[in-house]
Amino acid sequence: MKKKLSLLVLLVLMISCKTYTISPENFKKQIIDSTANSLKDVKVNNPISPFSKIEYKANSLKYLNVYDKNGSLSFMQNSPSVEIRVTLRNGKRKIFYLDTVTLENDTLIGEKSRILGLKNKVPYNEIVKIEVQDGGKKYQYE
Structure with missing residues (x-):
């Protein structure tokens, strides 16, 4: 019984x-199309x-067309817990919350920490x- 439960927990973690x-x-x-409607004020739980509550400006992106490891198209719903990881030409990675990402003057801007209010900026051509990925964090819109 204990072995089955452990296997089930591991499977859920891998899927999530x-x-x-x-x-x-x-x-x-997709991000240009969504931010054309402008940003909206939102609140999430802390x-x-x-x-x-944590208050910030969010983009109006509802879904993001993404691909799984097999190349199949999927639709990921935007939510406060969805994160994007951007890899740059120099090999460095930057993390953003998807609902905070905007593109301004060919620079990708967004929050990397809601609690501390820290932002990341990345030149788009890099x-x-x-x-x-849905980070599984317990953020929910209020």
Whole structure:
């Protein structure tokens, strides 16, 4: 029984952390289309303090067209827990929350920490790979 439970937990963890990819060109088109409607004010729960909310501006992207490891098209719903990992030409990686990402003057800008309010900026022409994953964090829109 204990062995079956452990196997089930491992299977759930593997499924829930599925990573998708999207080409930088395709991502750029989708993010430009979504931010044309402008940013909206949102609130999410604060996992550190249940009595306070985190407020920020979010893009209006509803779904992102992404590809799994087999090259099959999938649609990932944008939510406060979805993260993107951007790989640059120099091999460095930057992480953003998808709902905070915007493209301004060929620079990708977004939050890397909601609690601390830290942002990342990346010149768009330096991006070689974009991976998307639901980080499983307990953020929810209020």
